[in-house]
Amino acid sequence: MNHYTKFEMAVELLKEANVEGRATQDDLPKLSMCPKSFIHEFCIVRVDSGRRAGKTEYIKSRIEKEKKSLAIAMSDFFIVNAYDMHPRVASIALLMTTEFLRGRSPDFVYVDEPSQCFKNTAEMLDVFEYITNYTHKQPTFVLLGH
16 A cells, blocks of 8 residues: 555545544534534544655545545646646635635635645635525534645
């Protein structure tokens, strides 16, 4: 088994644990927390396994297999070069200024290199809250990379 396969298996197990963990929680945290806090505490999976671990390839495979998934990439240039302009991959600028989310209800939102996408945690949570409010769904946000 190569390291790409191991990486994929590890992320899949973490996603599964996050979704199942949220499903077993009673509604108390949701009722007593603001939406941003709930997202921050319960809806984020973070994985940073270093350079060339297969993060971008993993995201590309997921958005092909999971029709109810989206990805956020660091720039439009990166989307063209790494993601071949996939219709479910957006930069923050595209995500926040267009109707990119219209008709979409993602189960998973993948972020390729979050430190390159967001200035800080507050901005990241603003974007995640926007996605949650717009889609009326609480997806799992999967942050891959630093």
